[in-house]
Amino acid sequence: MIQSARTYLLVSFLLATLAGTVAAWSTTTYFASRVQEPSLHQMIHRDLRLTSQQSAQVAEIEARYSAQRQRRENEMRAANARLAASIETDRQLSAEVQAAIEDFHLAMGELQMETIRYVFEIRETLTPEQQTRFDATVTAYLTEQEL
Template sequence: MSGGWKSIALTAVLAALASGVGAWAGAEWMMKRHQTPSLHDIVHRRLDLTAEQDARLDEIEARFAPQRASLEADVRAANRELAAAIAANQGDSPQVQAAVDHFHDAMGALQKATIAHVFEMRSILTPEQAQTFDKGVAGALVQETR
């Protein structure tokens, strides 16, 4: 009889495992299905760029990449500073508030530079391409706030 219980227990464990994997896979599929395409996907896959536009976009992206990396590093550093201030002060304090302000400044600088980059990219598009681009940008912004 103990062999019967082992079989039942093994079957229950395998069923639970299979159901967990199925739920995870379904959730992943749904997330990918409802995900707004990235700006890169919109620009390079949906706009039917000319060779000249594609080359100009490559230049724009190459110019922005080091600036973006630097600004993202500033955001990470400000976040670490905030974490350290919270850990050291264990509550709201002038040090925590200064770290919050630093983080907001770093995030604001990244956001402003990214918006300028987006408009620079848009400037080389035809009016029809710009419409598709604008819809994609707006969709990406709305998707991030959900």
């Protein structure tokens, strides 16, 4: 009886290990094989064949936008923290909860506006041919379509 229980446990352990290994491999293979679309930043630098002057202009625009984006994301995180604290304290849709929601929406709206300004500012540095490719990419990103 003891020998049979040991054999049963050993076989169960080996089968569980095999099942776990197959599951891990399958998951890794599935997610690794999914094609990730390049970011707008990657497309600009990889596909548009920028001149050195354009690259310098784009780098300056990107640095400025990055700082703006970081500031707005910090504002959104702070508003979310205030929202969480207000919900925990008030436990209802209070004036403080509503104010935190409005603060978050304001920061999010400003981030979207700054992003659109960034897109148009980058576009101004491009040639007409580059603009055509850029416009198609921006439109595809906004409508979640493939190029």
